[in-house]
Amino acid sequence: MALLIAAPCSGSGKTLLSLLLASAARRAGQAPQLFKVGPDYLDPQLLSHASGRPCRNLDLWLAGPEAVRRSFLHWAALAPLTLVEGVMGLFDGLGAGQEGSSAAVARLLDLPVVLVVEASRQGASLAALVRGFRDHDPGLRLAGVVLNGVSSPRHRQLLTEVLSSTGIALLGVLPRDPLLELPSRHLGLLPPHELPDLEARWQALADRAASWLDLERLLGLMAPPPGAGQAPSPFAAAGGWPLPVGIRPPRIALAQDAALHFCYPEQREWLEQLGCEVVPWSPLADRPLPPGCDALVLPGGYPELHAASLAGCGASLEAIRRHCAAGRPLYAECGGMLLLGQRLHDVAGIGHPMAGVLPFSARRGDLQLGYRQATALGDGLVSRRGERLWGHEFHRWQLCREGDPAPWRLEGWGVVSRVEGWTTTTLHASWLHLHWGGCPSIPRRLRDATLAAAPQPSGKPS
Numbered sequence: 001m002a003l004l005i006a007a008p009c010s011g012s013g014k015t016l017l018s019l020l021l022a023s024a025a026r027r028a029g030q031a032p033q034l035f036k037v038g039p040d041y042l043d044p045q046l047l048s049h050a051s052g053r054p055c056r057n058l059d060l061w062l063a064g065p066e067a068v069r070r071s072f073l074h075w076a077a078l079a080p081l082t083l084v085e086g087v088m089g090l091f092d093g094l095g096a097g098q099e100g101s102s103a104a105v106a107r108l109l110d111l112p113v114v115l116v117v118e119a120s121r122q123g124a125s126l127a128a129l130v131r132g133f134r135d136h137d138p139g140l141r142l143a144g145v146v147l148n149g150v151s152s153p154r155h156r157q158l159l160t161e162v163l164s165s166t167g168i169a170l171l172g173v174l175p176r177d178p179l180l181e182l183p184s185r186h187l188g189l190l191p192p193h194e195l196p197d198l199e200a201r202w203q204a205l206a207d208r209a210a211s212w213l214d215l216e217r218l219l220g221l222m223a224p225p226p227g228a229g230q231a232p233s234p235f236a237a238a239g240g241w242p243l244p245v246g247i248r249p250p251r252i253a254l255a256q257d258a259a260l261h262f263c264y265p266e267q268r269e270w271l272e273q274l275g276c277e278v279v280p281w282s283p284l285a286d287r288p289l290p291p292g293c294d295a296l297v298l299p300g301g302y303p304e305l306h307a308a309s310l311a312g313c314g315a316s317l318e319a320i321r322r323h324c325a326a327g328r329p330l331y332a333e334c335g336g337m338l339l340l341g342q343r344l345h346d347v348a349g350i351g352h353p354m355a356g357v358l359p360f361s362a363r364r365g366d367l368q369l370g371y372r373q374a375t376a377l378g379d380g381l382v383s384r385r386g387e388r389l390w391g392h393e394f395h396r397w398q399l400c401r402e403g404d405p406a407p408w409r410l411e412g413w414g415v416v417s418r419v420e421g422w423t424t425t426t427l428h429a430s431w432l433h434l435h436w437g438g439c440p441s442i443p444r445r446l447r448d449a450t451l452a453a454a455p456q457p458s459g460k461p462s
Helices: 014-027 042-051 065-076 102-109 125-136 153-164 198-212 215-221 236-240 265-273 303-311 314-325 441-453
Strands: 004-006 033-037 056-058 082-085 113-118 142-150 170-175 251-255 260-262 277-281 295-298 330-333 343-345 351-353 360-376 388-401 408-411 418-420 427-430
Touching (some): 004 014, 004 102, 014 215, 033 042, 033 065, 082 102, 102 113, 142 153, 170 215, 251 265, 265 441, 295 441, 303 343, 303 351
Parallel strands (some): 004 113, 033 082, 113 142
Antiparallel strands (some): 360 388
16 A cells, blocks of 8 residues: 655655654564665665665656656565655645656555645644545545644644544654754755664664554555566666677765765666676775766765865775776765865855866856756767756855866756756766666666776777
8 A cells, every 4th residue: 555644845854754663663573675766865874774775866857757757666565564755745745736746646656645734833724734635635535634833732632623623543643752853954954874883773662653653554654565576677677778799787886974875776776787896985084986887976965065085085086087088987966066166165155176077167156946847968978969858956155267168958847948068978066966777778778988987808899
């Protein structure tokens, strides 16, 4: 059956409830498969840590309905329980519509919905809010409500009586508790590596879950969905793109550390399915690229918070410069792109030298947030002229740039069309986050460009 956790708006407690259920299920020996609607990187890191399984994003814009369905059914079949955390408010989609919303995913996958309501300042109005969400779309199944931020036993009694008048089941009440506080910064929650004693936190959540939640009913709603395991593998297309016989598997370094960690698991998995060897590399460790590195992927993250440290990593920055000078492929998204510029200004506005591969400096500016449709303006490392892809933009740092033509024209709801990024036959650098599950041509082209650039044994052509 599976279950989708939704809310009237962001900040209501979706992630808190998901972490509670993941911790309780794992304590019971039923480590669940968790999913996250939308383009989030930070919530999935916490959900992965709590559940013990990589959280998967279900994004109808970035991946498309068929890829979302395949991913959901494939990964849900490998776990005893399944839970989907929604995004924003239940019906919030692109612009003023519901396209790409949690509700749209619930309809596509036929998931019952549990609504988390932040009720700290509510009384009788709770009934109107819950009825409104139940009746707004009769095609959705509202399985119950969990109340968050309930301040006292008296407040709980009041809200319980109010909710009973709606006929909608009360499945839990979360009090105000320091254990439920998750610190955040300008792009969202803090990642797991910045939070101390996480395992102890998960154990404490599991201890409290039974007293706060109707665990029997909620875990029952998380049973595997019908059809789990029957959908084609999300990597089925990779079978049609095998490595040529006798060719050495290309070795691709994937940057992963405290500065760069916004990475969907599909990035590594698609490359491995296509026959590549993926090895980790930490720019903050100040080391050369791994031996035999044929290509480099720099995902997004928080390089602006580590700008001074990165500037002191001479071996890492020199490795990037030499990699590019040798004509080896490099794919960079958002924060990863910032390492390629001349200077990166930190949160205090102090500039620090970076790799100097691209002609820009970067400093804090206005927030850029939302889905973008990108049209390729020319042939590049992973795109071809005229192709259109959906990506997501989420950053506060802006570029002062000059020079090379941009690879993309970006358009989106409520934003002015513009061009951005850099591309050559061996370089892709852009603000856009792309989900490779929705555009597998990207890892295939990255692999093929790597094969073309990599030396081959036994005199085979490169």
